[in-house]
Amino acid sequence: QVQLVESGGGAVTAGDSLRLSCVASARTFSMGWFRQAPGKEREFVAAINWGSSRLYYSDSVKGRFTISRDNAKNAVYLQMTALEPEDTAVYLCAGGPASLGGSLTSTDRYNSWGQGTQVTVSS
Numbered sequence: 001q002v003q004l005v006e007s008g009g010g011a012v013t014a015g016d017s018l019r020l021s022c023v024a025s026a027r028t029f030s031m032g033w034f035r036q037a038p039g040k041e042r043e044f045v046a047a048i049n050w051g052s053s054r055l056y057y058s059d060s061v062k063g064r065f066t067i068s069r070d071n072a073k074n075a076v077y078l079q080m081t082a083l084e085p086e087d088t089a090v091y092l093c094a095g096g097p098a099s100l101g102g103s104l105t106s107t108d109r110y111n112s113w114g115q116g117t118q119v120t121v122s123s
Helices: none
Strands: 004-007 010-013 018-024 030-036 043-048 055-057 065-070 075-080 089-096 117-122
Touching: 004 089, 018 030, 018 089, 018 117, 030 065, 030 075, 043 065, 043 075, 055 065
Parallel strands: 010 117
Antiparallel strands: 004 018, 018 075, 030 043, 030 089, 043 055, 065 075, 089 117
């Protein structure tokens, strides 16, 4: 497992943008973002493989969010635009080795999680 540290959350108004960052303590093959709102289950947001050749987005963020990574910095980013109140949640960075199978959209693919960063969008 690796240590993951997120940053970049905050309180914004609907329509605003935010950029989340996550830095890992070591090289991490699969990286993704999930979110969890109060009283709701953790849900997939976006994921990216090592070579950035495979990108996945949930339907609710597709077209508004962009995931990217910088392997030289062991970092993954989530550029969020056109934010909506429904995007309010704690955003968690996830990392996993290549040895873990399954879909990049599933929590089963990851064995490392950050503490999360709060994103609050007001209307």
